[in-house]
Amino acid sequence: MPRTLDPKKHAVKRDAFIDVGQGLIQTKGYENFTVQDVLDELGASKGAFYHYFGSKLDLLEAVVDRMADAVEATWADPMTRPGLSAQQRLETVFALTAQWKNARRELVLAILDAWMSDHNAIVREKFRQLVARRMTRLLVAILRQGAADGDFTTTDPEATAQVIVGLVQGTQEWAGELFVARQDGRISYEEVVRSFDAYSEAFERIVGLPPKSVHLVTEETLRLWFE
Numbered sequence: 479m480p481r482t483l484d485p486k487k488h489a490v491k492r493d494a495f496i497d498v499g500q501g502l503i504q505t506k507g508y509e510n511f512t513v514q515d516v517l518d519e520l521g522a523s524k525g526a527f528y529h530y531f532g533s534k535l536d537l538l539e540a541v542v543d544r545m546a547d548a549v550e551a552t553w554a555d556p557m558t559r560p561g562l563s564a565q566q567r568l569e570t571v572f573a574l575t576a577q578w579k580n581a582r583r584e585l586v587l588a589i590l591d592a593w594m595s596d597h598n599a600i601v602r603e604k605f606r607q608l609v610a611r612r613m614t615r616l617l618v619a620i621l622r623q624g625a626a627d628g629d630f631t632t633t634d635p636e637a638t639a640q641v642i643v644g645l646v647q648g649t650q651e652w653a654g655e656l657f658v659a660r661q662d663g664r665i666s667y668e669e670v671v672r673s674f675d676a677y678s679e680a681f682e683r684i685v686g687l688p689p690k691s692v693h694l695v696t697e698e699t700l701r702l703w704f705e
Contacts, residue, residue: 492530499537508592564624631686670704
């Protein structure tokens with residue numbers, strides 16, 4: 479008789495591997511730890527690891543997925559809170575996302591280091607698609623409210639959401655390059671600020687908001703990462 483898998487036990491064991499993988503990524507860096515390091519931390523066998531993950535790269539993907547889940551969970555309050563305008567929901571979602579990342583700066587930096595490696599292009603593309611799906615749903619809801627309230631000029635929330643997701647993802651990749659350039663001393667903090675101002679300006683034009691009316695990246699966040 480085939481063995482029946484207990485979903486709860488399966489999830490708990492898998493989460494333990496993800497916990498250890500996340501810790502090793504943060505302390506040693508993705509490129510510098512091995513599957514054996516994970517096994518040693520848990521006292522587990524290779525068979526146990528490969529029951530849940532096909533490779534070390536799959537473990538990285540699971541860590542990133544968990545991070546995405548945690549960030550998305552922060553969106554629930556601003557998206558359900560009564561009385562908020564579409565712009566307020568939007569700015570709060572972006573602020574909460576930044577706060578989550580700011581509070582886990584070392585982990586985010588470690589993921590960024592792995593993220594920029596050519597070896598991890600497949601995971602990077604999978605994550606781009608995952609984020610695109612989640613953000614598109616969120617933005618469609620916000621854009622519909624903004625259009626209905628007369629705050630946004632967009633006439634096609636679904637298509638506009640896809641355009642904004644492309645802008646956000648491009649900006650995230652650009653931010654990673656700016657971070658490296660700033661660390662190397664190749665650009666000034668003022669140049670970083672101008673870059674993010676251009677991002678906000680582009681967003682304002684897409685949805686039809688007045689100039690300087692939206693704040694998608696706070697000064698606190700910029701100083702934490704780039705000053």
